[in-house]
Amino acid sequence: MSRFEVATLVLAPPSVVFDASLSVELHTSSMRGSREQVVAGITSGQLSLGDQVTWRARHFGFTWHLTSTISAYIRPSYFVDEQVSGPFRCWRHAHTFESTHDGDSGVEATLMKDIVDFAAPAGPLGTVADALVLRRYMTKLILLRNAHIREMTETAMQ
Numbered sequence: 001m002s003r004f005e006v007a008t009l010v011l012a013p014p015s016v017v018f019d020a021s022l023s024v025e026l027h028t029s030s031m032r033g034s035r036e037q038v039v040a041g042i043t044s045g046q047l048s049l050g051d052q053v054t055w056r057a058r059h060f061g062f063t064w065h066l067t068s069t070i071s072a073y074i075r076p077s078y079f080v081d082e083q084v085s086g087p088f089r090c091w092r093h094a095h096t097f098e099s100t101h102d103g104d105s106g107v108e109a110t111l112m113k114d115i116v117d118f119a120a121p122a123g124p125l126g127t128v129a130d131a132l133v134l135r136r137y138m139t140k141l142i143l144l145r146n147a148h149i150r151e152m153t154e155t156a157m158q
Contacts, residue, residue, distance in 0.1 A: 001117055001118070001119050002117070002118055002119065002120070002130050002134075002135050003115065003116065003117045003118075004116050004135055004138065004139050004142075005114065006113070006114045006116075006139065006142050006143060007111060007113050007114075008111075008113075008114075008143075008147075008149075008150060009100070009102070009109055009110070009111055009150075010110045010112055010149065010153055010154065011102055011108075011109050011150075011154050011157065012108075012110060012153040012154055012156070012157045013076075013099070013108050013110065014076045014077065014097040014098070014099050014110045015075070015076040016110075016153050016156070016157065017076075017110040017112055017149065017153050018075060018079070018095075018097045018110075019046060019076070020149050020152060021079075021095055021097075021112070021149055022046050022047040022048070022070075022079065023046060023047075024038060024043065024044050024045060024046075024053065025045075026148070026152060027145070029148065030144065030145040030149065031141070031144075031145065034057040034059055034141075035058050036055055036056070036057035037056050037057070038053055038054065038055060038056075039054050039065065040053070040054035041053035041054050041067070047070050047081075048070060048073060049070050049071075049072070049079075050069065050070060051069065051070050052067060052068065052069045052084060053067070053068060054067040055067075055068070059137075064087050065085075065086060065087075066083055066085070066086030066091070067083070067085045067086060068081045068082060068084060068086075068091070069082055069084050072094075076097055077096065077097050078094070078095065078096050078097070079094075080092060080093065080094045080095070081093050081095075087121055088118050088119060088121060089118075089119035089120065089121055089126070090117070090118060090119045091116075091117075091118045091119075092116070092117045092118070093114065093115070093116045093117075094115040094116075094117075095112070095113070095114055096112070096113045096115075097110050097111075097112055097113075098110065098113070112146060112149070114142050116138060116142065118138070120134055
């Protein structure tokens with residue numbers, strides 16, 4: 001099992017960042033580079049506890065399908081999405097949202113943290129792929145997504 005963590009400061013209140021993080025449309029727009037689309041389940045709007053969605057995206061030259069569910073939800077501070085079916089042996093992505101203030105401006109802000117636990121498929125070969133490529137690639141996707149969330153929420157707050 002692999003784990004990585006990412007922290008992102010967003011100059012918007014936790015409730016705004018939390019809601020943006022559960023927006024189907026914002027997620028698909030943040031993953032435009034991999035042509036991510038919803039193909040089943042909740043296809044638009046805000047995800048909530050128990051909701052399932054199946055995503056289709058192109059990574060490493062292949063089209064992948066991943067169905068995830070929102071397995072934990074405490075608005076506006078915490079939610080978890082987990083793979084129900086898909087390419088990973090397991091995938092669990094915990095999202096936390098902590099109220100803080102920007103030190104420079106004093107503006108209300110959110111410290112958004114992502115904790116991703118996953119296991120690559122294909123046994124020992126997957127472990128090698130994880131060490132060489134997968135963890136770095138997945139971290140880059142989360143950073144890209146978070147930058148998009150930050151841009152959209154901060155723009156909306158202006």
